[in-house]
Amino acid sequence: MKDIFEDLSDRELELLNIIHKKDMITKKGLQSLIAMPLTTLNRAMKSLIDKKLIVEIGVSESTGGRRAVEYSTTQKGIYVVGVDISRTYVSIVIMNLKMTVLAKEKFYMDESFSPQKTVKKIVNLIMKRLKELSIDKSEVIGIGVGTVGPLNRKKGIMVKPKNFFNESWKDVNLKEMLEKDTSISCFIDNGANTAALAEYLFGSGKSFKSIVYIHCGVGIRSAVITDGIVIRTINDSEDAFAHMIVDLNGEKCTCGSKGCIESYSSIKAIIKRFNLKSSIEKIKEEDYNALLNLKVKECDLAKEVINKGAKTLGIGLSNLIKLLNPELVILCGPLINNYKFYYDICIDTFNKNNYLNNKVVFSKGGEFKEDAIAIGAALMVIENYFKRSSY
Numbered sequence: 158m159k160d161i162f163e164d165l166s167d168r169e170l171e172l173l174n175i176i177h178k179k180d181m182i183t184k185k186g187l188q189s190l191i192a193m194p195l196t197t198l199n200r201a202m203k204s205l206i207d208k209k210l211i212v213e214i215g216v217s218e219s220t221g222g223r224r225a226v227e228y229s230t231t232q233k234g235i236y237v238v239g240v241d242i243s244r245t246y247v248s249i250v251i252m253n254l255k256m257t258v259l260a261k262e263k264f265y266m267d268e269s270f271s272p273q274k275t276v277k278k279i280v281n282l283i284m285k286r287l288k289e290l291s292i293d294k295s296e297v298i299g300i301g302v303g304t305v306g307p308l309n310r311k312k313g314i315m316v317k318p319k320n321f322f323n324e325s326w327k328d329v330n331l332k333e334m335l336e337k338d339t340s341i342s343c344f345i346d347n348g349a350n351t352a353a354l355a356e357y358l359f360g361s362g363k364s365f366k367s368i369v370y371i372h373c374g375v376g377i378r379s380a381v382i383t384d385g386i387v388i389r390t391i392n393d394s395e396d397a398f399a400h401m402i403v404d405l406n407g408e409k410c411t412c413g414s415k416g417c418i419e420s421y422s423s424i425k426a427i428i429k430r431f432n433l434k435s436s437i438e439k440i441k442e443e444d445y446n447a448l449l450n451l452k453v454k455e456c457d458l459a460k461e462v463i464n465k466g467a468k469t470l471g472i473g474l475s476n477l478i479k480l481l482n483p484e485l486v487i488l489c490g491p492l493i494n495n496y497k498f499y500y501d502i503c504i505d506t507f508n509k510n511n512y513l514n515n516k517v518v519f520s521k522g523g524e525f526k527e528d529a530i531a532i533g534a535a536l537m538v539i540e541n542y543f544k545r546s547s548y
């Protein structure tokens with residue numbers, strides 16, 4: 158199936174990419190975006206229709222002139238799978254080329270979820286849902302995985318991710334395992350990057366040139382896209398911002414430094430600080446909702462550690478925004494989505510420390526919320542074919 162993209166001319170691929178991003182567009186609309194004589198455009202569009210990559214979907218509203226046919230990418234025959242492997246859960250989406258989510262799956266991981274057990278379950282769920290949707294494996298152009306770095310992205314290896322409950326998550330060749338079990342091409346990137354990609358191209362970031370995406374969960378994960386380019390860190394890690402030092406003599410961090418954002422603002426750090434200071438009650442990491450949702454109203458210590466986490470993230474944000482000057486910052490993840498207080502304190506701290514007066518828009522959760530990593534992972538597969546990426 159992927160050969161269908163390799164056989165396209167550069168012009169056809171460029172048109173397909175624009176139609177994909179615009180969702181629906183007329184030939185006149187295409188001509189306003191791409192310098193192409195009408196005869197050439199007509200030929201390329203006919204070829205895309207013949208290859209069943211685009212379809213006519215109706216006519217645009219009349220604006221006084223002639224009504225024009227609108228085109229869209231096909232909804233049938235080409236599918237893609239997106240998988241979000243985070244530290245505590247896996248979620249899966251199956252989408253068509255038009256970006257419609259046709260099926261979703263999610264499961265949580267405990268200590269028993271080794272890489273082998275996790276991949277087996279992922280493969281079983283993908284195959285089950287494809288069968289239910291009457292989609293043949295040959296119609297699936299790829300599986301995209303958004304996961305936890307550091308990564309060897311080309312080889313598809315998770316090198317040494319921290320904080321999985323099961324300790325065997327080291328040097329995991331996800332690409333090889335998934336391709337062996339499904340015979341479908343697999344691509345991996347870190348989950349923050351895939352989520353940012355989804356928001357940038359199809360979500361709350363689509364009218365902005367530069368965005369920052371920050372996921373606040375067990376760890377603090379971040380991604381930056383500027384002018385359509387994902388700004389990559391060493392080994393495609395998503396924790397570069399998390400280890401920004403905000404207090405020279407601060408808390409010891411898991412990375413070995415002192416005073417990193419991660420050592421105050423992540424769920425892991427907040428629970429650790431609560432448990433260290435609490436003389437009565439201890440909370441397990443996986444039960445963080447107990448701290449966030451139940452205790453905060455009546456517990457001063459819970460308020461204190463969460464406040465500290467949110468303020469520290471706000472300081473980190475103010476540094477990051479001064480440096481990158483993004484137009485949009487999306488804050489997402491359980492700490493943001495489940496707990497309004499954390500988000501509000503974080504933004505308030507940024508505003509009090511915005512001495513360069515950066516004009517920035519904040520989005521709480523983005524458009525795709527908790528599905529962003531999986532949807533973006535599926536989108537990454539499509540983008541790889543559109544850009545003729547070699548990996």
Ligand SMILES: [Zn+2]
Pocket residue numbers: 399400401410411412413414417419420
């Ligand atoms: Zn650190």
